Amino acid sequence: MMLSELSPVAQAALPVQAFKDHLRLGTGFADDGAEDALAEAYLRAALAAIEGRIGKAILTRDFRLELSDWRDDWAQALPVAPVSAIVSVALRDDAGAVETVDAGRYALERDAHRPRLKAVGSYLPGVPAGGTVEVVFTAGFGSAWADVPPDLAQAIFLLAAEYHEHRHDTERRQAIPLGIAALIERWRNVRVLGGGAA
Known part of the structure; x- marks a missing residue:
């Protein structure tokens, strides 16, 4: 079995500005957009990690x-x-x-x-x-961030913030934090019978 993603998540669908607000990054500086690419990268990484953990496509x-x-x-x-x-x-x-x-x-x-x-x-x-x-x-749940269930959206923001907070800590090797794991628990797909027809 091979699963391929044919169309990546569109950049416009990612809430980069809302995530930057969540991080409380400073504004009003000449380089306000300098953190956009980094914020997008953390959102994409968190999105992939959460999707992999729950077996769901967050954005369509x-x-x-x-x-x-x-x-x-x-x-x-x-x-x-x-x-x-x-x-x-x-x-x-x-x-x-x-x-x-x-x-x-x-x-x-x-x-x-x-x-x-x-x-x-x-x-x-x-x-x-x-x-x-x-x-x-x-x-996927929908093509816009507003379509994402609130608990999953919060989990993605929290995990992306973890990645941002520990971006220079190369020794940190931690599984998904317990608070984030609690948010995604109800969405997890528990497979039985070796992934058969169940």
Whole structure:
């Protein structure tokens, strides 16, 4: 299995100024924008860390899941939530030829933690021997920062502030602080059965 992010989070979607206000950085200086790139980098790092911990896409973007075969013949769990749409499903044979699967053969089963691509009618299309199947889907809570659940938005700000505070401390190797872990706990996806159909 290989998961790729097709469209990165847009710079305009990140609340750089709000984060700088959260840090209480000084204003009114000639170099007011000098910290913008650094603030954006910390926000992106915190966003990635929180997303990795909870298995959710915070801001909406497209992903591609590449598989050598389906986990089950009638449904395939998707590794990121919440999924709003299946963009396409394509089969690639061992020679590289691509066949797009008719959208009437599959449907999205929405779930807060483990959405699935389901077969419609019978089974999901067979993956060619030596080939792959590629599922492109859209996942995220929304395209604007206002769409992010407040507890997750706060967790990202707090973690980004931790990165900012300890930016020169190369010896500091700490897991996500307990206060931040408490904020994201309800969003975590606890997988059972080795990541199977559960």
